[in-house]
Amino acid sequence: MSAAAVLKPKDYKSATRPVWCPGCGDFGVLNALTKALAGLGLAPEQVAVISGIGCSSRLPAYTSVYGFHGVHGRALPVATGLAVARPELTVIATGGDGDGFSIGGNHFLHACRRNANLTYLIMDNAVYGMTKGQASPTSAPDWAGSKLTPNGPGIAAFRPLEIALSAGAGFIARGFSGDPNGLARQLAEAISYPGFAFLQVLSPCITYRPEQMEYKALVSAGFEPLADRNEAFRRLLTDDGFTTGVLFRAPVAAPAPADARQAAGDEAAALDALAREFTAARLRGDGGYEP
Amino acid sequence: MTPSFSLALTGSGGAGVMTAGQLLLDAAALAGRYGLMARSFGPQIRGGEAAALLRLARRPVECPDDDYDLLVALDWGNIERFADELPLAAGAVIIADPGQGGVPEVIATQAGRIHEIAISQLARDIPGGRPNMVALGIAAALADVPGGAVETRVRQALARHGDESVAAAIACLAAGRAAALEVTGHGDPPSAAPSEDTVDAGAPGPHLDRWVLNGNEATGFGALAAGVRFCAAYPITPATEILEWLAGRLPRVGGRLVQAEDELASINMCIGASFGGVPALTATAGPGLSLMIESLGLAVAAEVPLVVANVMRGGPSTGIPTKSEQTDLNIAVYGLHGEAPHVVVAPTGVGDCAPTAAWAVSLAETLQTPVILLSDQALGQTRTIVDPPGGELARAGRRRYVARHDDSTETYRRYAMTADGISPMSCPGLPGGQYTADGLTHTEHGIPSTRAEDHVGQLDKRRRKLEEYDYGPLWGDLHGAGDIAVITWGSATQPVREACQRAEACGLAVRLVALRLLSPVPASELEAALGGVRACLVVEHNHSGQLYRHLRAWTELPHPTLAWHRPGPLPLRPGEILGALQGLHAQLEAAA
Ligand SMILES: Cc1ncc(C[n+]2csc(CCOP(=O)(O)OP(=O)(O)O)c2C)c(N)n1
Ligand code: SF4
Numbered sequence: 104m105s106a107a108a109v110l111k112p113k114d115y116k117s118a119t120r121p122v123w124c125p126g127c128g129d130f131g132v133l134n135a136l137t138k139a140l141a142g143l144g145l146a147p148e149q150v151a152v153i154s155g156i157g158c159s160s161r162l163p164a165y166t167s168v169y170g171f172h173g174v175h176g177r178a179l180p181v182a183t184g185l186a187v188a189r190p191e192l193t194v195i196a197t198g199g200d201g202d203g204f205s206i207g208g209n210h211f212l213h214a215c216r217r218n219a220n221l222t223y224l225i226m227d228n229a230v231y232g233m234t235k236g237q238a239s240p241t242s243a244p245d246w247a248g249s250k251l252t253p254n255g256p257g258i259a260a261f262r263p264l265e266i267a268l269s270a271g272a273g274f275i276a277r278g279f280s281g282d283p284n285g286l287a288r289q290l291a292e293a294i295s296y297p298g299f300a301f302l303q304v305l306s307p308c309i310t311y312r313p314e315q316m317e318y319k320a321l322v323s324a325g326f327e328p329l330a331d332r333n334e335a336f337r338r339l340l341t342d343d344g345f346t347t348g349v350l351f352r353a354p355v356a357a358p359a360p361a362d363a364r365q366a367a368g369d370e371a372a373a374l375d376a377l378a379r380e381f382t383a384a385r386l387r388g389d390g391g392y393e394p
Numbered sequence: 395m396t397p398s399f400s401l402a403l404t405g406s407g408g409a410g411v412m413t414a415g416q417l418l419l420d421a422a423a424l425a426g427r428y429g430l431m432a433r434s435f436g437p438q439i440r441g442g443e444a445a446a447l448l449r450l451a452r453r454p455v456e457c458p459d460d461d462y463d464l465l466v467a468l469d470w471g472n473i474e475r476f477a478d479e480l481p482l483a484a485g486a487v488i489i490a491d492p493g494q495g496g497v498p499e500v501i502a503t504q505a506g507r508i509h510e511i512a513i514s515q516l517a518r519d520i521p522g523g524r525p526n527m528v529a530l531g532i533a534a535a536l537a538d539v540p541g542g543a544v545e546t547r548v549r550q551a552l553a554r555h556g557d558e559s560v561a562a563a564i565a566c567l568a569a570g571r572a573a574a575l576e577v578t579g580h581g582d583p584p585s586a587a588p589s590e591d592t593v594d595a596g597a598p599g600p601h602l603d604r605w606v607l608n609g610n611e612a613t614g615f616g617a618l619a620a621g622v623r624f625c626a627a628y629p630i631t632p633a634t635e636i637l638e639w640l641a642g643r644l645p646r647v648g649g650r651l652v653q654a655e656d657e658l659a660s661i662n663m664c665i666g667a668s669f670g671g672v673p674a675l676t677a678t679a680g681p682g683l684s685l686m687i688e689s690l691g692l693a694v695a696a697e698v699p700l701v702v703a704n705v706m707r708g709g710p711s712t713g714i715p716t717k718s719e720q721t722d723l724n725i726a727v728y729g730l731h732g733e734a735p736h737v738v739v740a741p742t743g744v745g746d747c748a749p750t751a752a753w754a755v756s757l758a759e760t761l762q763t764p765v766i767l768l769s770d771q772a773l774g775q776t777r778t779i780v781d782p783p784g785g786e787l788a789r790a791g792r793r794r795y796v797a798r799h800d801d802s803t804e805t806y807r808r809y810a811m812t813a814d815g816i817s818p819m820s821c822p823g824l825p826g827g828q829y830t831a832d833g834l835t836h837t838e839h840g841i842p843s844t845r846a847e848d849h850v851g852q853l854d855k856r857r858r859k860l861e862e863y864d865y866g867p868l869w870g871d872l873h874g875a876g877d878i879a880v881i882t883w884g885s886a887t888q889p890v891r892e893a894c895q896r897a898e899a900c901g902l903a904v905r906l907v908a909l910r911l912l913s914p915v916p917a918s919e920l921e922a923a924l925g926g927v928r929a930c931l932v933v934e935h936n937h938s939g940q941l942y943r944h945l946r947a948w949t950e951l952p953h954p955t956l957a958w959h960r961p962g963p964l965p966l967r968p969g970e971i972l973g974a975l976q977g978l979h980a981q982l983e984a985a986a
Contacts (some may be wrong), residue, residue: 118805119466119841123860127915146825147825147828148823148824148825148826148827148828149820149822149823150822151670151822152667153580153666161842163830164737164842167652167828168828168829169822169830170828170829170830170831171665171666171669171696171830171831171832172830172831172832172833172834172842173662173692173696173831173833174662174687174688174691174692174833176658176687177658177659177662177689179659180626180654180658180659180660180661180662180663180666181662181663181665181666182666183652183659183663183666184624184626184652184662184663184664184665184666184667184668184670184674185666185667185669185670185822186666186670187624187650187663187667188623188624188650188651188666188667188671188672188674189667189670189671189822189823190670190671191823192670192822192823195679208657209655209658209659210655210657210659212655213654213655216671217652224783238922252815295509297534354458357863362664370647370648373646373647374618374619374647376646377615377618377643377646378605378615378619378782380601381605381611381612381615381782382604382606382782383423383424383601383602383604383605383779384598384602384603386420386421386423386424386547386550386606387424387546387550387602
């Protein structure tokens with residue numbers, strides 16, 4: 104099917120009505136994603152969007168591509184398994200900052216290191232929306248808006264871009280859900296990147312963080328893609344958390360997991376050979392066996 | 395009864411007892427014997443004391459015997475640690491090296507004849523000689539393994555070390571053999587007058603087609619043969635060999651393995667690969683299975699096929715990682731939250747690991763469900779000589795895929811209500827088959843729903859597909875026809891089987907039912923198999939009788955049915971099970 108000529112952004116949306124609150128930033132992300140997919144001309148059946156749990160993680164069902172809505176925090180491993188097993192697919196992992204940086208934080212570090220060919224799109228609203236407004240890893244230490252931490256979480260906020268840089272991600276960008284066109288461009292770039300691409304999207308939760316409606320005034324397109332990791336670190340020293348754009352793009356993607364697969368030859372013959380490795384005959388001296 | 399010979403080679407780390415033991419087992423295989431070798435280590439990561447525990451026989455054996463006929467000690471290290479594991483038979487032969495000090499109490503007080511051989515001195519007398527090769531010569535002579543077979547095996551194994559090493563080893567074997575025959579007063583070397591069914595070492599024959607492997611390797615092979623092409627791995631004792639075996643072999647059949655950051659990741663990577671249409675497996679042990687549980691529930695709800703091979707070890711918590719126990723049945727069957735029926739199977743011996751792993755893959759794929767395969771340390775790590783599995787390993791079980799979805803008036807119903815509960819699956823890449831797999835309660839289309847009709851409908855559907863399925867004859871193995879029955883599972887099957895053979899030899903007929911399918915419980919098959927049984931014993935290797943309680947929950951068992959179980963770390967031995975059977979029989983006689 105040649106999608107390129109015919110498909111429009113709306114063709115990448117499903118008929119399912121989002122559960123999101125009116126005005127939720129995640130609508131903008133859904134729009135940007137469908138724009139990006141249409142722009143890239145990807146056939147919907149060749150794309151899979153994989154998520155965890157949270158308001159933002161509901162996104163896959165609102166698309167017309169293949170989707171997987173798994174358990175809290177595990178979007179990246181599901182996406183990694185799919186991307187490794189089916190390298191020809193376009194795989195996009197997505198979810199919230201709680202899902203990706205808290206319960207799934209370990210997977211984030213290792214996905215950056217592993218560099219499987221997939222895109223990780225985090226909708227960062229610095230709050231747990233789905234469970235009604237608790238502090239997330241990206242909440243400021245003095246954010247006192249949750250009954251669970253009435254004096255603020257009191258611990259340093261997670262800094263996604265620095266951490267992704269340190270952990271070895273090859274493509275790192277920040278976008279804003281209120282700028283669907285800019286976000287669609289960044290997404291298209293991330294999806295086209297041949298390796299692990301991380302995109303932090305500032306996506307306001309208007310219900311539990313109404314002050315985030317001000318994001319529009321705070322964000323500024325300031326990142327220009329850097330190819331040197333140290334320069335990217337330096338650039339982040341003056342980042343206020345609202346600079347958008349592609350921060351870092353490794354010129355040559357770090358080596359992807361070596362593909363040791365042999366050309367699909369005769370499976371039956373290969374299996375026979377494997378079975379022969381177990382036989383007593385092998386212990387007699389016809390080679391190939393090490394105790 | 396199985397006439398067999400059991401021996402232990404002990405020594406401190408680096409002494410090479412494991413190498414010697416394995417070469418002896420391999421040589422026995424070349425000579426047409428059956429047998430097995432378990433490894434026992436102290437807690438040290440490297441070094442420390444070690445024991446190679448072998449049993450050799452002319453008929454298939456797949457479990458340790460009650461006691462040992464021979465102990466060859468290279469040194470006495472911390473032999474006390476093994477005393478429990480090394481019950482010596484009356485009249486057992488103990489070979490001690492006088493250069494290593496006196497025989498420790500724990501051994502000297504057991505019933506055995508102690509013979510002294512200066513093992514290390516003999517080795518020193520041979521340029522390049524090593525004590526473990528002398529010990530191998532001793533053990534081979536006393537276990538009646540033909541010298542020719544040992545030599546053939548040693549030549550092959552040491553070839554890459556050069557001619558001098560080989561010559562030194564061969565000289566050590568000869569020195570050990572001569573010394574053993576001299577101190578024990580045996581006449582000519584047994585190999586000079588081979589028993590009728592001892593095959594000459596060089597002679598080819600059907601015995602050379604036998605497999606010499608452990609259950610972990612066999613499990614990996616069975617999975618591969620049945621179509622697994624993806625594995626995500628996080629190492630854990632005693633399951634790691636499955637993962638390592640697959641790592642080297644998956645690429646040869648076009649598959650891939652990823653080392654994951656933890657078991658939360660490994661199980662979800664398998665879910666991702668399988669969602670992508672690639673049959674997937676991971677292997678773990680209790681602590682890892684615990685971490686995978688939430689995601690196994692996801693695989694049940696989203697109907698994603700996959701296999702988890704859980705190689706059980708002593709629990710709870712970190713427990714005893716290196717020792718066997720059938721301790722994870724409860725978590726495997728009941729550990730998932732919500733109501734999440736899935737399949738649990740267990741191989742009944744090392745020789746059954748490949749067929750059962752293949753069956754597990756085929757059930758997962760056919761029923762679109764996670765399957766937990768319960769192996770254990772005894773099966774996984776005991777190198778065993780077995781007959782290769784006959785026939786094709788199950789490849790029949792294939793996913794039911796939806797045909798290209800052309801009906802533009804309706805979107806694809808991934809979780810369609812079908813009579814057999816199995817809904818044709820789609821897979822990324824298939825145009826028109828797009829859906830979102832979901833762990834939330836969903837409609838037939840996969841759209842999240844909180845409606846009672848959808849919730850109950852999907853619960854019913856998932857239960858129906860497991861309950862209506864015809865599992866065929868693989869649900870269990872039946873032997874014998876007495877009116878006393880034993881029900882057992884997994885690695886306990888082999889000592890139970892031997893206990894039944896011994897009971898038979900004393901005139902007590904026992905019916906053996908070894909369950910391969912543990913969940914869903916094959917209730918009607920089990921009830922049919924137990925028809926006419928007066929009394930029943932449920933035997934397992936754990937502390938609380940997990941299978942007994944599980945069966946009581948799902949079937950009617952004969953009255954009386956007694957639970958007989960004991961935890962690890964010591965292996966189940968046929969003699970103690972025979973005792974339990976005789977006890978049950980006596981009880982019935984007294985009541986009659
Ligand atoms: C294992 C587990 N723990 C807790 C929860 C409850 N839970 C659901 S969503 C969520 C946090 C979601 O926050 P985030 O990922 O930031 O997404 P958002 O809702 O803000 O989009 C939590 C804690 C869960 N579903 N599973
Ligand atoms: S609670 Fe916040 S994050 Fe969730 S849907 Fe509403 S606005 Fe969006």
